[in-house]
Amino acid sequence: MYTPSAPLNAKGHQAPLTSPASAPDSSSQVEAAEKMDWFAAWWPVVPVDQVDLLGLKLVVWADSQGRWHTLQDRCPH
Incomplete structure (x- = not known):
């Protein structure tokens, strides 16, 4: 029998009990945002x-x- 290590939320998904050890570097976040071409991401x-x-709802996409x-x-939330 499966016993979850973390409590389930109202939707039945397991929530993490820990947070990341350190926050990502804000400069790397800015660089990633500048590189992201939102107009080329989803069509x-x-x-x-x-x-x-x-009967399964699907999401289909092509990568770069x-x-x-x-x-x-x-x-997934």
């Missing part, structure tokens, strides 16, 4: 309510190398 091509397979990826469309 909606079909309404989300039409993307499913056998043109490889396609698929994940179940659900919030």
